[in-house]
Amino acid sequence: MSMHGSSLEAKLVILGSQGVGKTSLVMRYVQNTFSPHSASTIGASFLTQRMQVFGVIRRGYVDDCRVVLQIWDTAGQERFRSMAPMYYRGANAAILVYDITSEQSFQDISSWVEELQRNTGDIDIHVVGSKLDLAEKSREVPQERAQAYVRNTLGSLHDVHEVSAKDATGVDELFHDVTRSLVERTYEIERTRRERQAGDVQLRDGRQEASDQACCNV
């Protein structure tokens, strides 16, 4: 992840079981299209999306940030699993997708969370339930349970996102949240780094930073 003034490039990887709708989710977001039958992803495919995040606090000021999001969409079949490290290597964020009409696909999420937490430094994980348009007819995974799982494993500030690539429900919000979270994390890291440097040089500046922090937490 690199910053150029108030712009940011970040890598986002999409993971999850076969047929949960990873590609559809990405296509809805990037091209705002939906086709019930997109070709199976072989290995991985890559897409770029540019967007702008408004009103993030940076150095005590409200700031806008341009983000270039590199999206790596991956194959879901189990036997491609051994190649996953090749794709999530160096990713800043991961979207883990399950299908709300398939209990098994939800069960598979936990192994992804474990694997990512083990093998990547501080990747930002988002859990997403797809096919929300089928909720009434064939939901198998209650939202409350998914929510409880996410809070338990990823922390109380995390929410499960439920989306539908078909009718576009929640897709833009999801990617917006993911991007905003990326920007905030980057600023956070930047700030800690500055704090550390400042702390080394002058105690007074360090106090200044502390008030910054209070501001961010509001």
Next chain:
Amino acid sequence: MVDCRGRVYVSETYMTFVSEQPGECKMVLPLYTVRRVERVDDFKHSLSIAVIFWHQMRVVIGFEGLAREGQQFCMALRDQLRIQVQHVARLRAFLDTCYSEVMLRDDEASRLPSGLGKQFGYPVDDKRYADAVTVAAWRHYFEENGRNLTLIRTPQLYRLIKTGVPNRLRGEVWELGCGSIYHRCSYPTHYREILRENHNNVSLSTTEIEKDLNRSLPEYPAYQTSEGICRLRRVLTAYAWHNPELGYCQAMNIVASTLLIYMSEEQAFWALATLCEQSLPGYYNTSMYGALLDQVIFEDMVKKELPELAAHLETRDIQLSAITLPWFLSLFAHALPLPFVIRILDRFFVDGPRVLFLVSLAILKINGEKLQQARDDMEFTDLLKEYFATLDILLHPNSTNVRLRTITGFDRLLLVATQDFPDVTDSTITILRKAQQSKVIHGIEDLNKRSLIRNLATNGRFNRDELDTIYECYHRVLYYKHNDEETEPTMDFPMFLEFLASVTRWCRGKEDLGDDGLDEALVRGKTRPRRKSTPTYHFTKRLFDHFDSNLTGELTFQDVVLFLSVILKGDLMSRIELFFKLHDTDSDGLLTKQDVVNFTDSLLYVFRFEREHHYLRSISTFLNHANEYSEPGCDTENGELRLSLPSLRLVILSDEVLERFFDQGFAASFNIQRSVVDKRRSRAFGIFDALWA
């Protein structure tokens, strides 16, 4: 017809010929296509024969050297022809499925099974690549040089394929190229039978296939209809049942759906089988080692052929494999527009897997300068996508040269692929595959090992090094059984015996159970034994069942770690408790008389190679003491013995020899060590790690 020198062979079913000059002439002729063999007068050779085929084609063979050797060949040929005569009946029905016959008979109305393209349209336009002149040339070739099963391969055939293959003929050209036509002819009922036998069966593969049916070339009209989907389903599931170990791998759906445009279901089935098993070995297996192997090789080739680009990729940390793996897995069907894929497949089926390497290299070479400007993976793929979208653009639309004017970006790609990399041949690929194979396979093993060890719920107080060693011992036993294919291999009872034999002083494997012991133990293994008290319930099986935590009849790596942990990381008391549990018939916390007898049987079994006689004495003292310590009060009607765990401890601690056994001896009878080979092997992962790093 060509006239050339070479070697002729006869096998049970085929007569084959390959010219001295590579590529000049090749024949694979099934013996049941031969009508008769005649002697020919010929002054130049010691012996000459003419082989005449069912459609009157004559192949004259003149033998050089001793007449006797020629005669030997003729006798072998005669003997095999006599046997093969019975298959001539098969020929007629088979010929009815070959489009080349239709072409010659000009019988377009025939009920020949064909690919989906006939009904739904072909991606490659016949008008452009296979006009009337081309079709006439093909027909002429078939008349002169045989067709389908009797086709003689000469440079002229390759020229014809490059010029253009008529769409209806393409399926047959593909199956001739990869050789699957011979399988199809040899097993005429197999495809239908395998579908019938598994009509209502479901497996993981069929479930995975079902999810992908609508996602295989979805833009091709046939795959928006149930006709196309059903054909694809049948071919993929038939193959998954035909080769259950491989089953189904994503990308096979795309390959099969491409084949089905030009091939009947049966043709596509056999072509898919030949691709999975011969042309692209290991590509679609559960570990996908073949596909990974070819990526390692491809990266090496890029370093050699396009060093500047390779250097750039390294500086910018761009992972080429991540981008090119789908090209190889889907035979480009996932990357390029379909018409180009088809024309690459024409080459691929004739020239084999090197075409994948050549075309990939050519793509990188043509775009070399631009690609060296790419700052990251994303820009790199974007540039390639742009390039793929321009393949049909004319390169010299304003040229005065008529031929030059028609050349497209794709023509140039094929030209670069054919001309610019003379060092990339079948034999270099074979050599490179062999050279890298062990690294890739061991790399996969190492990945499996690391993830298995990482995923252990409990490490049984072993440290990382010890776990590594246990894994080596565990895996040594599973190596041949599972062939690296399972993500988490497990150990059944016979393997467990082998495992014990490899790590203990007292187990010799299957022989320990006697002649029927193993069968009996196995039969019982299916339904968990209720009566642990049976005298024939062997110690090793007791151990196995005790640690079979999921009651599956298979031990996982975790089970084995826990087993070894109790013995190697436990103490005197925990080991006595283990033995107690192993022999406690009904898990009521008391050993009956029969349990105690079995207990001593187990001890006798473990001690049987020890020279010292005091073990025997200790066991008889043990039996006496056990009676003395019998629990009073409960169920003593028949004077039955009842021994609790605390009492068992007392009995054992009262005997020095037994105490020593449970304190140290039993643990010391285990020897967990890496073999020398394993130690050597575990160092050689460099390149493979780089692929994942």
